[in-house]
Each structure stands twice: as C-alpha cells, then as structure tokens.
Amino acid sequence: QVQLVQSGAEVKKPGASVKVSCKASGYTFTSYGISWVRQAPGQGLEWMGWISAYNGNTNYAQKLQGRVTMTTDTSTSTAYMELRSLRSDDTAVYYCARGNAASYDTWGQGTLVTVSS
Amino acid sequence: QSVLTQPPSASGTPGQRVTISCSGSSSNIGSNTVNWYQQLPGTAPKLLIYSNNQRPSGVPDRFSGSKSGTSASLAISGLQSEDEADYYCAAWDDSLNALFGGGTKLTVL
Numbered sequence: 001q002v003q004l005v006q007s008g009a010e011v012k013k014p015g016a017s018v019k020v021s022c023k024a025s026g027y028t029f030t031s032y033g034i035s036w037v038r039q040a041p042g043q044g045l046e047w048m049g050w051i052s053a054y055n056g057n058t059n060y061a062q063k064l065q066g067r068v069t070m071t072t073d074t075s076t077s078t079a080y081m082e083l084r085s086l087r088s089d090d091t092a093v094y095y096c097a098r099g100n101a102a103s104y105d106t107w108g109q110g111t112l113v114t115v116s117s
Numbered sequence: 118q119s120v121l122t123q124p125p126s127a128s129g130t131p132g133q134r135v136t137i138s139c140s141g142s143s144s145n146i147g148s149n150t151v152n153w154y155q156q157l158p159g160t161a162p163k164l165l166i167y168s169n170n171q172r173p174s175g176v177p178d179r180f181s182g183s184k185s186g187t188s189a190s191l192a193i194s195g196l197q198s199e200d201e202a203d204y205y206c207a208a209w210d211d212s213l214n215a216l217f218g219g220g221t222k223l224t225v226l
Binding site for chain 1: 162216
C-alpha cells in the first residue's frame, strides 16, 4: 500500500537547523510530487512548499523563502525538508504528503520538531 | 488569520446533518478546486473530498462537498460519534501557494 514514513522527533536550539526525511513506498516515487505541511501546537495546517519528485522543481511558501530547502533522493524514494535558523515559533509537527495543488491523498505520520533553548 | 475562512466550531447530534462552510476569494476557491481533510485527534490529516465533490475510495458517501463561486461546503449526513474531528478546507491560490482554512472542530453531542 502507498505509505510515507517520516523520521523521528527532533529537539533543536534556536538558530539551529533540522532536516526531516520522508520515505515513500508502494508507488512510483517520481510520478508524484511531495508537499510539506506543518501544524503548530493547537493550531491549524500551514503549507510549506512542494517538490517535484520527477525533476526536483520546488515551490516554497513566501514566508519561509530563504530558510527552507526541499530535496529528493530518487534512489531511495525519500524526500527531505531542511529548515534553518530555527525559532521558537517553528515548533510544530511537520508532515509530508503526496500530491500538489492542495490535494494530498497520502500523509506521513508527522515529525515533532521542538525548538527550545 | 487564514485566507480561507471556516467557522471555528460546529456541532450536531447523532444522525443529524451538519455543514461546514469555507469562504475564499476569486484567486483561490473562485478559480481552483476545493479539497477537504479530516483530522482525528493525534493523527495526520486524511483526504476526505477532492476536486470540490469527489470522494476517495473508502470515504463513506455520508460525506459530500460542494462549491459555488468563492465558497465551498462540506456536508456530513447521518452524523456518527466517530466523525468528531477537526475539518480543514484547502485550495490552491493563483499566487502559487496552497491555502488551508483555519479548521472547524466538529463536536458530536
């Protein structure tokens, strides 16, 4: 079955970077894009951006431009999201999801990133 | 504040029909399709409705979606206790961003 499995929880200090992985299985990885969505504690969903697993093209949310990088490794069917210069308000559960244009049919289980001094 | 506007809460009794609204603008709902997600407590969101009114395989037909102009609605008929969850609308915006509504917490009384 189609599945996205994410890496485990992270605790980071302000100013540090975090890299979350998302391993896909059960489908042809390069046939779909991967989007990243985050959810701060008790808050709603926030779109972070998208990467084409076919050619690596990316589209990032304006508020994260310059701090976020999304990549893929087609040899392992894994997508990555790196967020730099972490702040306390980056504390959130980070999800990868298959799809694009706000339509995501499969989601990872989520990765909690806590930013605290 | 989200660009897509949803009521923060909704409620109903078992068996009832409830609707959740989602209001946007001409650059998002007005020109692109709407999707709905269900998020049960402590879990990842799940695609409930895509392309305004299509249900993925496995989603009961108690769930239906509609869109008119710059607004959309999710309807749940025959409300069940397991429908208690947060519901989010989402749409692509012509500014090349995906937008989510602020979410609606559905309580089954």
